[in-house]
Amino acid sequence: MTSKVDKRWQDLFTAAMSEVAEWRGQHKKASFTEIEAALDKQLSGVRAQLLKDLVESSPRADLRGQPKEERPRCPECGEPLVANGQHTRKVMTTYEQQVELRRSYGRCPACGCGFFPSG
Ligand SMILES: [Zn+2]
Incomplete structure (x- = not known):
């Protein structure tokens, strides 16, 4: 895992949280459920990107070489x-x-x- 990737994850998370904060500022009377939904919506985008990055870092993602x-x-x-x-x-x-995964077809x-191949 390179620090460049970590930085990108941090940026994604920071962007998502500022969206949440902005939304909250515009919805001062939002209910618990509404706030939870807004938070989940933003986190789900971060989650999907992290999932993609983590899966693609698997050696199974690229069989070449x-x-x-x-x-x-x-x-x-x-047979291999x-x-x-x-x-x-x-x-x-x-x-x-x-999530769009770039993978080798075996x-x-x-x-x-x-x-x-799985994994
Ligand atoms: Zn075979």
């Missing part, structure tokens, strides 16, 4: 997968946030089956 013995194996025949290009995989997370050189 990974030694054969460290690559995930084909569930059918046990090869990278079949980098693709964007869209995943829905909580609070209806869509393909088995022996039997030809293909999938996104």
Whole structure:
């Protein structure tokens, strides 16, 4: 994890919290539930970005240049997968946030089956 990434997370969080503070200033009579919803809305954006960054930092996200013995194996025949290009995989997370993950699509050189390796 580089400090550059940490800085970006801090900036995201700071931006989200200033949105919350501004919203609060404009909604002085908001109820507990309304405040909670406004907070969740802002935090969910930060959460989705953090989730994307954390998942993409997995070695599974990019199989290219990974030694054969460290690559995930084909569930059918046990052969180490090869990278079949980098693709964007869209995943829905909580609070209806869509996360776009950039990942290697794995393909088995022996039997030809293909999938996104988990992890
Ligand atoms: Zn196979």
